[in-house]
Amino acid sequence: MAPHLLNAAPLAFLAASVGVTVLLTSLLTLAFAWLRPSYPGWRGWAAGQTLLVLGMLIGALRTPETELLSILLGNACVMTGSALVVHAFYRFAGVQVDRRVRLIHRTAVPLILAALYLLTVYENNITARALLVNGYLAVISWAFLRLIVLEMRRQSTLRSAYALNLGVIIVVHALAVPRTLLLGSGTHPEMAFAFNLPNLLMYLSVLLLSVGGTLTFWLLHDDRRRADMQHLQEELSGLAFSDPLTSTLNRRGFQQAFMEWTESARSRAGTLLVLDIDDFKTINDQQVHAAGDTHLRALSTLLHQVADDADLVGRSGGDEFVMLLTGEAGTVEHQLQRLSEGLRGPTGALGFGVSFGCTQVEPTDTLERALNRADQAMYQAKAARRAWAQNIPFALYPLEMDVMTGEWKP
Incomplete structure (x- = not known):
């Protein structure tokens, strides 16, 4: 050393x-x-x-x-x-x-x-x-x-x-x-x-x-x-729970989000909507599938515009969408009116027809039961619109929906 x-x-x-x-x-x-x-x-x-x-x-x-x-x-x-x-x-x-x-x-x-x-x-x-x-x-x-x-x-x-x-x-x-x-x-x-x-x-x-x-x-x-x-x-969660075409929740994602809402919203009911593009198969057959994708994206954009931050928007498959409105009654009524205005008439503001039905859903409800009720209301609206369109000019006698009950009437 x-x-x-x-x-x-x-x-x-x-x-x-x-x-x-x-x-x-x-x-x-x-x-x-x-x-x-x-x-x-x-x-x-x-x-x-x-x-x-x-x-x-x-x-x-x-x-x-x-x-x-x-x-x-x-x-x-x-x-x-x-x-x-x-x-x-x-x-x-x-x-x-x-x-x-x-x-x-x-x-x-x-x-x-x-x-x-x-x-x-x-x-x-x-x-x-x-x-x-x-x-x-x-x-x-x-x-x-x-x-x-x-x-x-x-x-x-x-x-x-x-x-x-x-x-x-x-x-x-x-x-x-x-x-x-x-x-x-x-x-x-x-x-x-x-x-x-x-x-x-x-x-x-x-x-x-x-x-x-x-x-x-x-x-x-x-x-x-x-x-x-x-x-x-x-990223994996996005792939598992969202629809890449429309940027909405997919079926699994909507189920998960709905379950989280039921656990956090015990005191307030929501409004569940089911929406379906009219004659979507014909659109795909006549205008190719790219046009159908454009229609799906346009509808999802309208739904996102209507929805508030706490609301849920999903695509359950094909041309069918689901939406859960979770706000106060007055807010939900205003949202449904905006949605009805955007979809009014055989082609609506989007350029194609969309039928939808809605139902009140309690936090104690299961998603399956609520979807069945909204589905019935949606198919009722679709059938009524077809009948009215065949007999009476639709522009003169449009169907109107009671935004609180989900019932359709001329």
Whole structure:
């Protein structure tokens, strides 16, 4: 062990403890990243994190005998590791790395290492060396901070995880500042091996970067995985409970929503409607199925316009739709009047005929019984409209529906 560390047993013990901890953490992180691939950037981040903490350790354990090797190897690890970590965050976010940042890394690192060699062998200018390395790290840090801020604004579900990563980086830099200021002047090189507060903070920053950085980056991946799973669950739920053609609930979705309404609306009755496009088969046969799809979408649009936020609109199959109006009696009456006006006459405002029937439904009702009653009213209306259309001009004698009872009359 170096004489300086032997003469400073507490610092030597601290250095050994921190070194073993960060090395074990780095090895476990690398193994986990390679054996369990995750999002893009996971492996690059693990490699960069390992190089970064190793570089900081090499710099902290510098001795007069290993000064040149420590300066070149330590700073090479720190600069390369920092660039890899930033690139990993860019890959994770799916953002293209700025070409200028890549160019700076590829050209600046060799030039800085050559300058560090000259400033160590021929002049031993600590201040110039610190300015060179810190200038490079400032550019890399700016790219990192800019990305983090943009992603925190863009991805609200990952905002807290990005904030934790940002917080760790800021605290790590802050803890390293006292030692940088202490040694930057070059007037007290022996203080690099003393058991003092700047050195203690330096080792604490290495430990925080290794353990805290690993934890926060893992949390970022875990939050993204949970957000992706939630998004996938919503997509699957949409496929399972909604009709892709009309953007309404399908039969299963309407049943589920109706059950939830019955459980939450014990004190208020609703109005259930069943709607059916007149002569839909003829429309499909004469105008091809694309025209039928257009009719279905037009009817679903009208139903969505009539429905309030708490109401349910579904397509139970074919050309048949169901609708549950859940508002106050006056609101429901107004909605049914708007719907009747949109469907009045043999073609209505939509350009095709639609028959519908409705029934009062209590929260204690089953959907099957309520649908049977509304179906009967709908078929009664359809039959009556056909009879009236065959004998009397429909425009002169339109059918009207009692919006509260669901009964049709001329």
